[in-house]
Amino acid sequence: VSVLFPAIKSMYGNNSKIFYLTAKSSTKTIAFNTVKIMHEQGLRLRTAIITAKDKICFMEETRCEPEYCPYAKGYYDKLNIPLRDTIKNACLYDRVFIENLAKTHELCPFELSLDLAYMSDIVICDYNYYFDPRVALQREDVFNNDKDILLVDEAHNLEDRARNMYSPEIIKEEFYEVYKLMKAQKGLSKELYNINKKFLDIKKSTDKTEILKNPPEDLINALRKFTVKAEKYFHDNKNEKVPDELTDIYFKSTFFIKISEIADDNFCYYADRSNNETRVKLFLIDPSGILKEIEKKARSSIFFSATLTPLKYFRYMLGGDEDDYIMKISSPFRRENLNLLISADISMKYSLRDSNIERVCEYINALVAGKKGNYLVFFPSYHFMNKVYKTYESLYDTSCITVQKQGIKEEDQRDLISRFENERNVVVFTVIGGVFSEGIDLPLDKLIGAVIIGTGIPQICFERDIIKAFFNDKMNSGYDFAYKYPGFNKVLQSAGRVIRTEEDKGTVLLIDSRFCQYTYLNLFPDHWKHYKIISSAEEIKNNLL
Structure with missing residues (x-):
């Protein structure tokens, strides 16, 4: 609401259109519900959510052919009356609303969402509907306007998403x-x-x-x-x-x-x-120029996230200039509510991590058995997670542990979230940067702790090394740009699941001795400065909230 409300106020008299751009389905819902709260207080702005075609399509196969799909057949012949009635009588068009309207009038729900977006004041959608040339260029009349206000949520994701969009x-x-x-x-x-x-x-x-x-x-x-x-x-x-x-x-x-x-x-x-x-x-390699060109056509662009660290790095990567305004807001939550522990004695460097698996298991168990409750345990990869779990189940009770499968379906994700909301002894092994790293809210005792194993750095690969060499030549900061900053922001996102309200209290355990290095400690936000360094499972048990 702190971003949407002033953007809505600024629309008055300017004939502007707000694009609330997100990377995750869950944040689309949060944004829509925020508009709904204002709607209940008298706001009347048409607001549409665009859902990906593959997710919203009614057919078994996503084939937009009139011969195959009855919802595509004669689409524009059937559209006018329901579209006119909807614009006249309703303001809020989320996925359920669009699906019901589409089924009633036998219309393609994806095309209907785009047509409703064209008529709306606020459009809530994925980044690609504004930044990806394969999508945005198809409907320039909708997605290219000098009065657009861009609100880019979870903006730390846009750098890599933009790379993928423009790397055929x-x-x-x-x-x-x-x-x-x-x-x-x-x-x-x-x-x-x-x-x-x-x-x-x-x-x-x-x-x-x-x-x-x-x-x-x-x-x-x-x-x-x-x-x-x-x-x-x-x-x-x-x-x-x-x-x-x-x-x-x-x-x-x-x-x-x-x-x-x-x-x-x-x-x-x-x-x-x-x-x-x-x-x-x-x-x-460097998406900043592409993003700058797109953003300068809009009236304004606001990027926000709890994890834009360091700010000047993200200002550059997201297409900003040195005179563009940046603002860092202190955490609204009491520092002492977060119990931040760092292991000084376990290295998660790739060459050493396998030799430390038993110690990792010991530390995880010290936390989740030391205080019963709901926990997320984030691993650097599925492969390493499965290795650790195999050792863990030979040493400790695993009755409360669920191992997230790679490529988890949305319905299974919702089932796990439901377990967090309704049970109080759920431990999920997952991966850093995955579906449980951001965009989910589990306040109070729905989640009381997280373990983060490793510094989150992306896997070393040819493309990351290209980025590293490029920014070494350009700014002498190749490793930071290619590995350290993207990785640390994943750590911040994962840790951010624990404290969601002013009443929340919880523990975050960082397992990797590299976090004790100055270059990492220098990246810590202010509300992390009270960290405690531990070197044994016993110290974890003695430092639980």
């Missing part, structure tokens, strides 16, 4: 499969064969994974020729079924070409020959 890749084997499929179409198959040849040229001239010294212009030109032939084929066969594989690589090609036309020194091309595939990726 193409895979040789996909094109070759379509070449075999379309061999009878001489003009089309010729261009697909030519693309395969350009891939082979790159494959011969590169090692397993490496940055290309120059843009692959021959490959890009081959893609251009292919898209021209593909468009002619689509036109000539518009009344016939076109292979999905052809459509898929056509869109991948056009997107790759589109991004190649705006690529500058903040991008690089690299070839990857791992996993029996040859791929070429156009990788956005």
Whole structure:
């Protein structure tokens, strides 16, 4: 409400539109409920939530074809009356409202949400509906306006999301499969064969994974020729079924070409020959310039999160300038309500973590058995989590422990949240940066503690090392930008699950001796400065609230 209310006040007389942009479904609901509270006090602003097409689609397969989907068939013929009546008689359009309206009038719920968004004063949606060119460019009339007010929630997520949005890749084997499929179409198959040849040229001239010294212009030109032939084929066969594989690589090609036309020194091309595939990726290393260009078209952009540490780093990465206003607000909660413990004797460096598994189990058990209640235990990866659990169950009682599965479904996530709300001896093993790291509220005794294992740094990989080298050259801060800052913000997010209200009290146990280093202690927020260093399970038991 502290961001929405002043933004709503500023709309008066300016014909503005608010886009409340989020990374998680749960934060969309929180934003919508905040508007609903103001609605109950007399606010009358049309507010729409956009839900991802795959999640809101009524059909078994998400195929937007009139022949397959009755909700797509004659959509615009059926739309006008229900849309007009809705705009006239209702203001709040959440997922349930949109689904009910769509079922009543046999309309596509996703397209209906977009049309309601067009008519709304506040649009609550994922980042990609404003920042991703594959989505935003399709409806410029909706998502490109100089009166837009952008409210970017959980803004620490936008950096990597923007990288993904603007980093297309193409895979040789996909094109070759379509070449075999379309061999009878001489003009089309010729261009697909030519693309395969350009891939082979790159494959011969590169090692397993490496940055290309120059843009692959021959490959890009081959893609251009292919898209021209593909468009002619689509036109000539518009009344016939076109292979999905052809459509898929056509869109991948056009997107790759589109991004190649705006690529500058903040991008690089690299070839990857791992996993029996040859791929070429156009990788956005520094998203700040792209974000700046989008944001400057809006009336204003407000980024907020409890974990923008350090602030100047995020101001730069999210497209800000040095004179853009930044504000850091102290935690509203009493410092002593958070019992922050740091283990000084266990290293979670990758090379050492396996040798410390038993000690990790001992520390986890000291906390969750020392005071019965609900806990989240965050691990650096699913692989390491499963290793620890295997050892834990051989040493301690696991009757209260649930191990979160990779790729957990929304309904299973809701079931676990429900257990936290209704039970008082629930311990969930999960991963840092996952679905339980942010966007969930478990106040009071619904969650009384969290264990965070490791510093949260992303897994060392080729792309992270590209970022590291780039910012070493640019700012002499490569490791911080690529690994330390993104990792520490995940730690802050996970720890933030514990204290949610002024009455909350709880314990956060950080297991990694690196947290005791000055470079990490210097990142600690003010309400963490009272931390206690522990070196045994007995000390954990003696320091419980």
